[in-house]
Amino acid sequence: MNLDYLINQRARVLDLTVEHLEMTLLAVAIALLFAIPLGIVAARFTAASLPIFGLLGAIYTIPSLAALALLIPLVGLGRTPAVIVLAAYAQLFLVRNIATGLRGVDPAALEAARGMGMAGWQVLLNVQVPLALPVIIAGVRIALVTTISFATITAWINAGGLGTLLFNGITRNNQSMILAGTIAVTALALLADQLMRLLERLTAVSRARRAAARE
Amino acid sequence: MTLDIEPGEIVVLLGPSGCGKTTLLKMVNRLYEPTSGDILLDGTSIRRLPATLLRRRIGYVIQQTGLFPHMRIADNIAVVPKLLGWDRGRVARRVDELLELVGLPPREYRRRYPAQLSGGQQQRVGLARALAGNPTTLLMDEPFGALDAITRSRLQVELRQIHERLGQTILFVTHDIEEAVRLADRIVVMRAGRVAQYGRALEIVMSPADEFVSDLVGAGDVLRRLSLLPVELAMRPLDGAPIPGSLPSIERAADLRAALSLLLERRAERLIVRGAGGEPAGTLDMAAIERAGVVDAAPAAPS
Numbered sequence: 133m134n135l136d137y138l139i140n141q142r143a144r145v146l147d148l149t150v151e152h153l154e155m156t157l158l159a160v161a162i163a164l165l166f167a168i169p170l171g172i173v174a175a176r177f178t179a180a181s182l183p184i185f186g187l188l189g190a191i192y193t194i195p196s197l198a199a200l201a202l203l204i205p206l207v208g209l210g211r212t213p214a215v216i217v218l219a220a221y222a223q224l225f226l227v228r229n230i231a232t233g234l235r236g237v238d239p240a241a242l243e244a245a246r247g248m249g250m251a252g253w254q255v256l257l258n259v260q261v262p263l264a265l266p267v268i269i270a271g272v273r274i275a276l277v278t279t280i281s282f283a284t285i286t287a288w289i290n291a292g293g294l295g296t297l298l299f300n301g302i303t304r305n306n307q308s309m310i311l312a313g314t315i316a317v318t319a320l321a322l323l324a325d326q327l328m329r330l331l332e333r334l335t336a337v338s339r340a341r342r343a344a345a346r347e
Numbered sequence: 348m349t350l351d352i353e354p355g356e357i358v359v360l361l362g363p364s365g366c367g368k369t370t371l372l373k374m375v376n377r378l379y380e381p382t383s384g385d386i387l388l389d390g391t392s393i394r395r396l397p398a399t400l401l402r403r404r405i406g407y408v409i410q411q412t413g414l415f416p417h418m419r420i421a422d423n424i425a426v427v428p429k430l431l432g433w434d435r436g437r438v439a440r441r442v443d444e445l446l447e448l449v450g451l452p453p454r455e456y457r458r459r460y461p462a463q464l465s466g467g468q469q470q471r472v473g474l475a476r477a478l479a480g481n482p483t484t485l486l487m488d489e490p491f492g493a494l495d496a497i498t499r500s501r502l503q504v505e506l507r508q509i510h511e512r513l514g515q516t517i518l519f520v521t522h523d524i525e526e527a528v529r530l531a532d533r534i535v536v537m538r539a540g541r542v543a544q545y546g547r548a549l550e551i552v553m554s555p556a557d558e559f560v561s562d563l564v565g566a567g568d569v570l571r572r573l574s575l576l577p578v579e580l581a582m583r584p585l586d587g588a589p590i591p592g593s594l595p596s597i598e599r600a601a602d603l604r605a606a607l608s609l610l611l612e613r614r615a616e617r618l619i620v621r622g623a624g625g626e627p628a629g630t631l632d633m634a635a636i637e638r639a640g641v642v643d644a645a646p647a648a649p650s
Contacts, residue, residue: 244413247376247486248427248476249402258426262417336417344462 137297138312145297149316152293155211155286156279159218160226163275167223171230171268172256181231188224196221196282200289214291218283222275229271233264265335273328280321284313294320348542350535354389354483357510357517359527361563362537368520371537372486375518376405388484403430406477406485406515410492412469414461420446420472421457427480445475448509467498474506478513485517491526503529524564528552528575536560552576573640574604581606581639582620582629590630594619599628607636 138145174181196217203213237260245255261268287295297313300306332338348371352358360368373379375386377398386393393401414423421442428438443453449471461469470490477485491499503526510517521527527534528548536543536551536559544556552575555561565571579599596619597606606618610633620629 238411238413238416240409240411240413241415242413243378244407244409245415245426247378247402247407247409247413249399249404249430250426251399254430259415263415340416340460340462343460 134308134311137306137308138315141312145294145312145316148292148294148296148313149320152280152283152295152317153320155215155291155293156218156276156283159215159279159283160222160272160275162215163219163222163226164272166219167226167230170223171227172234174227174231175234184227185224188227191220192224196285197288200286204289209290211291213289214283214286218279218286221282222279225275225278226271229274230264230268233267233271234260236267237263262336266332266337269328269332269335273325273332276324276328277321280324281317284317348540350542350545352516352518352533354516355514356532357507357519357530359531359534360518360520360537361524361527361534362522362543363563364522366537367540368522368535368537369488370540372488372518372520375484375486376402376407403427403480404482404484406480406482408470408473408477408485408487408490410489412461412473414469414472414476416461418460419457420451420459420461420464423461423472424476424479426476431480441479445478448478448512449475450505451475465498466494467502470494470502474509478509478515483515485515487517487519489520489522492521492523499526500529506530525574536563549576549580569640570604570607573607573636574602576603576639577601578603578606578620578631579628581635582631583635584629585627590619590627594630596621596627597631598623603636603639606631607633607640610636 170184174184199217199220200213203216207213207216241259241263242255245259250258283291283293284295284298287293287299294313294317297309297316301309301313333342350358360371362368370379374381375388375393377393388401388405396404415426418426421439424442424445425438428441433441442457446453446456451468451471456464456468456472461472464472473490477487491502494502506517507530519530531548533546534548534551535545536556538559544551544560551560552564552572555564561567564575577599578597578601581603582599594617595609595613595615597609599620599622609615609618617630617632619627620631622628
């Protein structure tokens with residue numbers, strides 16, 4: 133194992149890691165803006181959920197390199213097309229988990245909420261979302277981790293990030309550079325995974341579950 | 348169907364599953380909208396208010412409790428007061444008051460989650476939550492249906508006691524005739540979306556309107572019928588004649604089936620019937636039990 137690059141160029145690796153993380157977070161944040169309303173609609177209307185998941189599934193099957201290439205004539209090279217593609221690919225996990233989470237809420241709790249006089253949006257915000265939160269956060273976790281690993285190939289269209297090390301390493305036949313990029317991406321993904329798992333455990337539902345388990 | 352319910356009454360909707368009793372109940376708080384007809388609450392149509400405002404004025408208890416698992420007990424009870432815009436202090440006082448009322452010491456239970464409570468305790472919280480906004484009307488949909496027999500009868504007694512103190516109008520759905528008789532001021536027997544009979548509990552048991560009702564109250568089954576009739580119905584009031592002190596005694600509110608089994612068990616000829624305070628109120632013998640349990644059943648038999 134040749135860790136020379138990781139050790140000697142750690143400032144550069146760190147810069148690229150930050151860049152990589154920024155791109156990932158931006159993509160997932162934009163993805164959430166679309167996924168939240170889509171997930172709510174898919175959860176509430178069965179008729180709408182089929183076309184929504186059909187479309188998202190179809191997007192997911194487009195080869196990622198092709199998707200990136202197709203966007204170049206429209207928005208050029210760099211970070212913009214990368215974020216668009218990453219956000220589009222993250223939709224499937226996000227919408228699926230949001231819809232599944234919202235649908236999985238105990239119907240008795242919903243009936244009680246309505247029966248006590250909560251308006252539709254109050255039922256959603258006070259009951260449905262908090263109860264679905266662990267599943268929703270799990271969706272965000274999966275989206276984050278896959279986007280982190282996926283974002284490496286966007287260096288191909290000059291989007292920057294840790295993929296730069298991989299592509300440059302391949303062209304220059306620099307094993308140490310490839311290894312540095314790989315280690316950094318993996319570490320980032322594992323860290324994101326653990327942080328999100330922690331967040332999942334901090335939701336009120338799992339706190340309640342653990343409180344009950346202690347009895 | 349037309350039904351008139353007096354304020355402060357416990358009216359039980361009784362019938363087999365699918366007879367429309369839950370549908371009727373849910374029309375009152377507009378979880379189901381009636382396609383035709385109208386329901387008046389305190390003289391005004393329930394359609395005059397937005398559904399959400401109407402529901403905040405009507406307590407609602409369901410069989411699966413529907414407690415919110417992510418909220419502490421106090422927050423569960425506080426839902427309607429918060430929707431009504433009460434200030435914090437008032438909400439907190441109300442929560443404690445209600446926990447006391449349903450027999451759960453606030454200090455111990457306020458901060459727990461529903462999953463930390465037994466089924467019976469959860470339904471106590473369900474009742475407290477329904478009472479939180481001081482509703483004048485309470486809708487209860489088989490609230491004790493999922494509980495074991497002992498817990499169920501304890502909660503039935505407590506519901507009556509709470510009702511005596513607070514005096515809400517309660518509409519209560521059940522398919523359990525014994526529960527109906529124990530709780531109801533009046534019973535609505537329902538069949539296929541219609542009222543088969545509407546009357547006092549005793550009236551329903553003693554003179555069922557048709558074969559359907561008579562089957563439901565077990566007119567052909569003497570023991571079943573006896574279990575629905577109170578001892579005081581058949582007792583002979585004290586007439587000054589001395590009563591042997593050795594006779595076994597029974598409360599006047601107990602049912603005749605319990606009286607019969609006591610008679611058989613103790614090989615006694617008569618029982619002393621005692622009032623709620625323990626004072627002798629009358630006597631009861633086998634012939635009296637027989638008259639109440641058997642003779643009246645005859646008209647219901649096919650002629």
